[in-house]
Amino acid sequence: MINFDIEKxxxxxxxLIPAIVVDxxxxxxxxxxxxxxxxxxxxxxxxxxxFFSRSRQKLWLKGETSxxxxxxxxxxxxxxxxxxxxxxxxxxxxxHLGTESCFENTLFESDELHEFSLESLMKxxxxxxxxxKEGSYTTYLFEKxxxxxxxxxxxxxxxxxxxxxxxDKAETVYEIADLAYHVMVLMIEMGISLEDIHRELxxxxxxDKKIKxxxxxx
Numbered sequence: 001m002i003n004f005d006i007e008k009x010x011x012x013x014x015x016l017i018p019a020i021v022v023d024x025x026x027x028x029x030x031x032x033x034x035x036x037x038x039x040x041x042x043x044x045x046x047x048x049x050x051f052f053s054r055s056r057q058k059l060w061l062k063g064e065t066s067x068x069x070x071x072x073x074x075x076x077x078x079x080x081x082x083x084x085x086x087x088x089x090x091x092x093x094x095x096h097l098g099t100e101s102c103f104e105n106t107l108f109e110s111d112e113l114h115e116f117s118l119e120s121l122m123k124x125x126x127x128x129x130x131x132x133k134e135g136s137y138t139t140y141l142f143e144k145x146x147x148x149x150x151x152x153x154x155x156x157x158x159x160x161x162x163x164x165x166x167x168d169k170a171e172t173v174y175e176i177a178d179l180a181y182h183v184m185v186l187m188i189e190m191g192i193s194l195e196d197i198h199r200e201l202x203x204x205x206x207x208d209k210k211i212k213x214x215x216x217x218x
Contacts, residue, residue, distance in 0.1 A: 018084065029101060040075075
C-alpha cells in the first residue's frame with residue numbers, strides 16, 4: 001500500500017477526474033470513466049473500480065449489477081495529476097454492450113506498422129486449429145496431434161540450450177521465440193490460456209515476496 005495524498009490530484013470544475021481502465025494482463029484499454037473523490041476513495045477501500053456516472057449523476061460500482069467487477073491492481077496519476085490510469089483484473093466484459101473493451105471501433109490502421117501482442121498471436125494460433133488453413137505449419141502441428149507438438153517443444157528447448165551455451169545472444173533470442181511459439185501451440189491444444197499462466201506466475205510472485213520478507217525479519 002502506497003500512501004498518496006489525493007489532495008494533489010486536480011479534479012475538474014465538476015469535481016471529476018478521467019480514469020483510463022487497463023487490463024493488467026493484456027494491457028488493453030478497457031474503458032474511460034470518471035471518478036470524484038468519493039468514488040476514488042471507495043475504489044481504494046474496496047479494491048474495486050467505482051466511478052461517478054455523469055449521465056445519472058451518481059456513484060456506480062462496476063459489476064454491482066452485472067457481476068463484471070474490476071479488481072484493482074494499481075492506480076497511477078499522470079505527470080500533471082489530472083488523469084488516472086487504473087490497472088485491473090476484470091471478472092468479465094468492461095463494456096455495457098458485452099464486449100471486452102469499450103474501444104472496439106477501429107478508425108485507422110497503418111499498412112506498414114502492425115500491433116503485436118501475445119494475445120493476438122494466441123488468437124491466430126487458435127484460428128489455425130479451429131479453421132484449418134491449407135499449407136499452414138501451425139495447422140499441420142494440430143493435425144499431427146499432441147505427440148508431434150511435444151516433440152517440437154523438446155527440440156526447441158534443446159536449441160535454446162545450445163544457443164545459450166554458446167553465449168550467442170541473437171541466436172538465443174531466435175530460439176526462445178521458436179520455443180515460445182511451440183509452447184503456445186501446446187497451450188491451445190491443451191486449453192491453457194495466457195491468463196492461466198499469468199495467475200500461476202502471480203501466485204509464485206506473492207510466495208517469493210513472503211519468503212524474502214521472512215528472511216529479512218530473521
